[in-house]
Amino acid sequence: MASVILYIDSRTPKKDGTCTVKMVVTHTRYGRTEQTHISTGISVLPENYDSGQIAQREPNAAIKRGVIRAKLAAAEKVILSLETSGEIMRMSAADIKDRITGGAKSKGMRIGAGFFECAQFFAGTKTKKSTADCYKETIAKVRAFDPSAGFGSITPSWLKSFDKWMAAQGNMINTRGRYMRDIRAIFNYAIDEGLTDLYPFRKFKIAKQETIKRSLTVSELVKLMTVEVEPHQERYRDMFLLSFYLIGINPVDMYALQGIRGGRIEYYRAKTGKLYSIRVEPEARAIIDKYKGSKLLLNIGEQMQYKNFVRAQNKELRRIGGMERRGRGGKKIFTPLFADLSIYWARHTWATIAAECDVPDDVISQALGHSTTNATTAIYIKRSLAKIDEANRKVIDFVTPIVEE
16 A cells, blocks of 8 residues: 655755755555655745645745645555556555656657567566566567567468467466567557557467366365364464365465454455455454464564465465374475465355355455456445355354254
8 A cells, every 4th residue: 555745845945045845755565665866846934834834925925835745646546556456566665756757658668668678668567577577588489489579470371370389388378378478568568658559369279278176165174173283283284274164265365454444454456456445354353363473463474485384384284184203213294185275265265165165256346356346336345245254154153053963
């Protein structure tokens, strides 16, 4: 989330004694707060400025007020748009500043840039290193296939040839699909920047192979809930169950949660940028209280990077079950309940059980964030949340009596 406020920078007064009025943008994401400063281009005498207000005695006060108000309103409009789209959670404070000031445009590509130059620039706009690296990998792949590729030469037939070439190299269908989606994104960006009006994907469909979604049945989930675990495995199981109670929240989002407001957690999903609002049920609250953090909602996110925790968590989830010691050294031999179990099963487990207890498909889709909302459907958001809350309670109640038997 981001905010913008005005202040007067009195550190370096000008020769006439005036100081510049600036905006400070404060942006918090995943528990980290960043700030950046933007000049309004207006200077006033410090004694004529107080809490964003310019005194009438300041020369040209009305004009200066108007300029400052306009720049503040423009900044707030940009931030609101970024928050509404969810894009802001993938941006640093500096990125927001560029968007407000148009800095990214001023540092843009030369007119007439070709595919590779545009692709490299587009990759450089990505704030997440992993995303930028994916685009760079795609660029290298295209260059290996066709070093002279350009917006004009990349046609539907070129895409088909590229797909066959990748298949011959042993790339699976979903890997090839990722490269194709990257190329499509580069074309969309180039069109927005006025570099081309060509779009080969109108007549080319990106192939996709459905991946197997793994989940636990009700009886399997109950086994996981009730089986005796070693002390060090307890928190890993608890975090799996917390994810389940929070409608399969992804670990990158769960371990970055900042608090509970009005009995709900609200967050922008890292993967999609969509806003989620989930009511915290008593079962989830009990686990949250058990692992309460000081700065973040859960102390897990304060103790180690989520990727390291997830790696350890998945390893231990796959060991939960029977254990015996063998040999002179008493080596532990595990007989796991679910040898392939991972934290990511929680999401599909929730969906599977929701369907089993007759939650409507459209409500399941909304709960998982598969449906989209726009301005015309925004008035139904509260009603949708109520349905999702009801569905989650129904899923938890469907499992709880079995656990208590």
